[in-house]
Amino acid sequence: MKFQQLRNATIIIDYTGKKFLIDPMLGEKGAFPGFEGTPNSHIANPVVDLPIPMDEILNVDAVIVTHVHMDHWDEAAMKLVPKDMLIFTQNENDAAEIQGQGFKNIRVMGENTVFDGITLIKTPGRHGGKETVEKWAELLGHVSGVVFKHPNEKTVYIAGDTVWYEGVEENLKKYEPDVVILNSGDAQVLGYEPIIMDKKDVYEVYKAAPRATIIASHMESVNHAMLSRKELREFLSEKGMTQRVLVPEDGESCVF
Template sequence: MQIQLVRHATLRVEYAGQTFLVDPMFSSKGELPAVPNTPNQRPNPGVELPISVEEVLAGVDAVLVTHTHFDHLDEAAIRLLPKHLPVFCQPPDREKLVQHGLEQVIAIEEAYTWQGIHLHRTGGQHGTGEIGQQMGQVSGFVLQRAGEQTLYVAGDTIWCEEVEQAIAEYRPDTIVVFAGAARFLTGDPITMTKEDIVHVANAVPDSRILVAHMETWNHCLLSRRELNECLQEKQLSGRVHVPQDGEIISFQ
């Protein structure tokens, strides 16, 4: 298994001989407006793609969309994605993706098997209280195949009962969490904080954790430096990796 953090939530995942593209967002630096009613009002994304769109798309066999907020699927990606690729998503997003001209949209209610790979959809909470409700439904996905490691991409969620249940049920070897502690001017964070990541690490002492969704979007306030300092203090640096944009991590 090999995972490349492209930028923000966009990942290239090579798994069981297939290459998945997760949450494609291809906009150029500063092309999109800041999320309103949030701190740090600067245009998005805050950094350029570390590689070309052509390199991101090279060899992709399928696309995995955790949800359709525009930092996970933007207009540039909709325009540039090959329309014939299978696109796996949560049920509420199927019709929207079909309307974008994607030809093979597969909504996963609970589980789906493709190319011998079992994809299980998991739940999450994109924040708390009224804000969490307004953010709408989000999903994560677990990839499993006999003889392969189990991968859990948690999606845009805080530490919550749904994440805890997914970890307990699937016992993933590797977990990708979306962090940044994104927040609005009021309310709690809507993506994982450093404390949430410590919770994840403590829940699965034998798993490796990759942290994405960092230092790209204007309301993601947790920096890599602050997170790494926390991980070092908690003696988790050996298991929790905070990759740079473009970095490739291989697992034996």
């Protein structure tokens, strides 16, 4: 398999010859305002440009939208992704919303969704601490991850917008992934509480998945992401984690 970091949670997975575009945020730098109630909300999003041309980004077989927050499915994606592109969503509500935007080829992921021999498994996530998620359920919404499985390929787990909690631990135990992709930029909101993984959460995943390679994604691209690549790399070095945890730059690829 091949992984390519584009920007934020936007990545491309090349898996058994099929290319998947995950969580496309395709707007130009500064295309939409910073998120209210978050750190650095005066800074417009995205805070960096895309690293490769749009025709390369859109040269895929399918799109996976883990949830419909603007930094995972923005207005530019709604305009630029072809209306007949196959799009996988986490639930019927997201499918209906995207269908209402003019898309015609939508599938809802379940526990065993098969696409050209590849099994896609929707996994649960929690977009922040338990009390925060309960209090701000409408704002933070439902989120998901996805596991890729194939007899001739490594098992990949994209955790999605989640913090470390028992659901992630259960996913690691159940699917035993070879590669784990974490949204680990420590995005903060509502009193400056993390709503995706911070460096301590990355460490918990590292301990819970002792044979997996871990990739840190969703970094340095939106106003409320508080963990820099530099700080994470320093933490990994201090903990002796650098051999199994990768922190790719935007545009960088990894082959497994």
